[in-house]
Amino acid sequence: MYTIGQASLRSGVAVSLIRAWERRYGILRPARTPSGYRLYDDDAIARLRAMRGLIERGWSARQAAAAVLAQETTPRPRAIDAPEGGSTLIHATARYDPAAVEGALDDLFGRGSFEAVIDDLVLPAAVMLGEAWADGQIDVAAEHLASNAISRRLSALFDQGGLPGSGPRVLVGLPPDSRHELGALAFAVALRRLGVDVLYLGADVPVESWADAATESAAQAAVVGVVTARDVSPAMDVATALRAGRPDLVLAFGGGSAAGLSEIGEVTVLPIRVVEAAEVLRGRLR
Amino acid sequence: MYTIGQASLRSGVAVSLIRAWERRYGILRPARTPSGYRLYDDDAIARLRAMRGLIERGWSARQAAAAVLAQETTPRPRAIDAPEGGSTLIHATARYDPAAVEGALDDLFGRGSFEAVIDDLVLPAAVMLGEAWADGQIDVAAEHLASNAISRRLSALFDQGGLPGSGPRVLVGLPPDSRHELGALAFAVALRRLGVDVLYLGADVPVESWADAATESAAQAAVVGVVTARDVSPAMDVATALRAGRPDLVLAFGGGSAAGLSEIGEVTVLPIRVVEAAEVLRGRLR
DNA sequence: GCGTTCGTGTCAAGGGTTTGTACAATGTGG
DNA sequence: CCACATTGTACAAACCCTTGACACGAACGC
Known part of the structure; x- marks a missing residue:
């Protein structure tokens, strides 16, 4: 919980303007301390x-407030391009316009809580980015630009998601040579917000390192991301190594290509949607 | 058991402040010696x-205290070493103890402003991590754990560092096949805090993508990270491609292995320390 | 074309709260 | 003895509150 000054720093909206927006449009109804400070x-x-992003893109304050308040069908009065999901992001990315990229992400993340937006807006937009790259619509560098921006948002959410050192401990990472970590990071965030003490190992973790981490960390569970078909075989290797070193470990696969992996005994295959995946895994713990 | 002076040293919180926190928020209820000394x-x-970490990340003291108090006294791991630079981080990392890793980073980042700590504390600690991995002291997974944590901190600083869309525009990234992006990210943060509109491309950017980004983004400058000796040749390729596509571009190399690269005409070789490097580059712009 | 209204961002005044730090006077421990 | 503790009070800077007003541009009515 932040005071209004911190909120201003983090949002880029002036303090007096935050109060004005609250007074005029009721866009926010912050909690209050006993002495009246907004939180x-x-x-x-x-x-x-x-809201700031919409205004910078030409919306009037009132319309932007209405759009933000009605987090469903954003009206599109006289906007040049209707913000509908990832296409705005793609355009901004293709133009190498960092302000527009941030604005598009503000729009995506601003439509609701992390849980409300991650599976239906943010990750689909990331997928669209990858497809746009594959189609030659945008360059690798542009895709990097946007991916890094999303990654930064998720990183911030991870660090804000819970206090480390509490809750059951879980390893999250990708198998060797796998590098698309946006999904794994999003899953880690979702898990952390459920009170799990996540050890996020990130991309490209060698098989022996998984085993080492599992034994040394005393984690209760390990989740291996299986993003592409090429990750299937390395993920299997990781699973067998983990099984050998820590037979008691709760083991799970997540990601788009995890479906064909249930052969190894007692490995949970998690749903594709990260929020549900986190809930399923959380249920396996304790 | 420590006296209040020792506790102050180990936590980095001033003695009088520890007492103030106890009095105001009841955050601690230390044992007492027969004569009344706190233990x-x-x-x-x-x-x-x-508590200190939360405050440094923008929470108000009262909110931070509430958060710390709300955290149930979950079984806490072992002792926390005296804070002396990166070795604490290494120990925490080697134990796969996420709370201790965050604590060590709180300590590093808490000793001053970003500019004050990045070159003398944070990046040296990151280097120590790499060396500890090379020496076999810690595993790859452990190194990933800590690197990702540092990366998240830097990401947050990047997003907080300035408003996108203002100031001169600069590309920052690594050449093909180069993946150690902590230094480049730290540099990007330093640059952003000087009011530069940084397009952070991240690791492993192909040569043609650099050229595409340079032409499409209308950036004033491009900074290519040269972390290891193996990056030298790819960085040269990037430089020649950029020169060909955008002769007017301000071009600079940064990083530990950038020294031998000044041959190509009019390429600035930046100092190793990222704060100075950012200032030098800032001076070349406008 | 011109005055008026409206929407919007910004600011000041006057007053309370928070929070880190300092000081005095005094006791403890090696 | 001296460094370090103790409690209690005090204080200044920074922060936040509300109310009300003001400036400026855009839209509107005449």
Whole structure:
């Protein structure tokens, strides 16, 4: 929970303007301390950023406020391009326009809580980015630009997601040579927000390192991301190594290509949607 | 058990402030010697560090105290070493103890502003991590754990560092096949805090993508990271491609292996320290 | 074309709160 | 003895509150 000054720093909206927006449009209804100080959560910050992004793209304040308040069907009065999901992001990315990229992400993340937007808006937009790259619509560098921006958002959410050192401990990472970590990171965030003490290992973790981490960390579970078909075989290797070193470990696969992996005994295959995946894994623990 | 002076040293919280926190928020209830001296255990130190970390990340003291108090006294691992630079981080990393890793990073980042700590504390600690991995002291997975944590901190600083869309535009990234992006990210943060509109491309950017980004983004400058000796040749390729496509571009190399690269005409070789490097590049712009 | 209204961002005044730090006077421990 | 503790009070800077107003541009009515 942040005071209004911190909220201003994080959203880029001036303090007096935050208060004005609250007074005039009721866009926020922050909690209050006993002495009357406003307290903003991350959700509120996201809304502020979304509102700012819309205004910078030419919306009037009133319309932007209405759009942010009605987090469903955003009206499109006289906007040049209707913000509908990832296409705005793709355009901004293709133009190498960092302000527009941030604005598009503000819009995506600002439409609701992490859980509300990650599976239906953010990750689909990331997938669209990958497809746009594959189609030659955007260059690798542009794709990097946007992926890094999304990654930074998820990183911030990870660090804000819970206090380390509490809850059951779980390893999350990708098998060797696998590098598309956006999904794994999103899953780690979702898991952390459920009170799990996530050890996020990230991309490209060698098989022996998985085993070492599992034994040394005393984790209760390990989740291996299987993003592409090429990750299937390395993920199997990781699973067998983990089984050998830590037979008691709760083992799970997540990601788009995890479906064909259930052969190895007692490995949970998680749903593709990261929020559900996190809930399923959380249920296996304790 | 430590006296209040020792607790102050180990937590980085001033003596008088520890007492103030106890009085105002009841955050600690230290044992007492018969004569009334306060006695703190490792759990208390950890709470102090957690509180300090939250405050440094923008929470108000009262909110931070509430958060720390709300955290149930989950079984806390072992002792927390005296804070002396990267070795604490290495130990925490080797133990796969995420709370201790965060505590060590709280300590590193908490000793001053970004500019004050990045070159003398944070990046040296990252280098020590790499060396510890090379020496076999820690596993790859452990190194990933800590690197990702540092990367998340830097990401947050990047997003907080300035408003996108203002100031001169600069590309920052690594050449093909180069993946150690901590230094480049730190440099990007330093640059952004100087009011530069940084397009952070991240690791492993192909040569043609550099050229595409340079032409499409209308950037004023491009900074290519040269981390290891193996990056030298790819970085040269990037430089020649950029020169060909955008002769007017301000071109610079940064990183530990950038020294031998000044041959190509009019390429600035930046200092190793990222703060100075950012200032030098800033001076070349406009 | 011109005055008026409206929407919007910004600011000041006057007053309370938070928070880190400092000081005095005094006791403890090696 | 001296460094370090103790409690209690005090304080200044920074922060936040509300109310009300003001400036400026865009839209509107005449």
